[in-house]
Amino acid sequence: MELPKRRPEFDIDAYMAWEEGLPERHEYLGGEVFAMSGGTDAHYTILLNTATSLKAALSGKPCRAFISGMKLRVDRADAVFYPDVFVTCDPRDRQPEASLAKQHPALIIEVLSDSTAAFDRGRKFEHYQQIDTLQEYLLVEQDRKHADLFRKNREGLWVLHPAGEGDVVRLESVGTELVLEGLYEDVEL
Structure with a gap:
């Protein structure tokens, strides 16, 4: 008697090959894929303002900022995400094999929406914490002027540094500050 044929697993490498030819973006988590939805005017304006500020601040430094079209591969979590903005300073992310997905960010930034806030603050953050090079995780709200910066301390614990109206967010991971x-700018709250 012949055994039933096993359905091949959809692993990260299969996902990477599959998604490369698609016009839509999908995140990958443990063999499942999730279509990415569009964002609001406020979401994309905050994303652009953040990326523009970081790009200017990182000029001449060995770090590069990427926006939501670049994949972030988290092998230890069996996941691939599209963070809104992230910065990598690691030379491994400049190698040709890293042209479609980076793996060694120092900073990740997510702009929160009603549909993603719980996941971004919870399970996604748990997965991001498995990245050895990650030092800071910034969550920016889009419906009020507020951001939560989580910074890994010397003991490996993630410490919250909230910022509100009039505050400056100090990003030690990349040696710069963002005026909240x-x-x-140009966001109607």
């Missing part, structure tokens, strides 16, 4: 008001 600037992230909300």
Whole structure:
């Protein structure tokens, strides 16, 4: 008697090959794929303001900022995500084999929406914490001027540094600061 044929697993490498030819973006988590939905005007304006500020601040430094079209591969979590913005300073992310997905960010930034906030603050953050090079995780709200920066301390614990109206967010991981008001330029709250 012949055994039933096993359905091949959809692993990260299969996902990477599959998604490369698609016009839509999908995140990958443990063999499942999830279509990415579009964002609001506020979401994309905050994303652009954040990326623009980081690009200017990182000029001349060995770090590069990427926006939501670049994949972030987290092998230890069996996941591939599209963070809104992230920065990598690691030379491994400049190699030709890293042209479609980076793996060694120092900073990840997510702009929160009603549909993603719980996942971004919870399970996604758990997965991101498995990245050895990650030092800071910034969550920016889009419906009020507020951001939560989580920074890994010397003991490996993630410490919350909230920021509100009039505050400056100090990003030690990349040696720069973001004026919170600037992230909300042209955003109608």
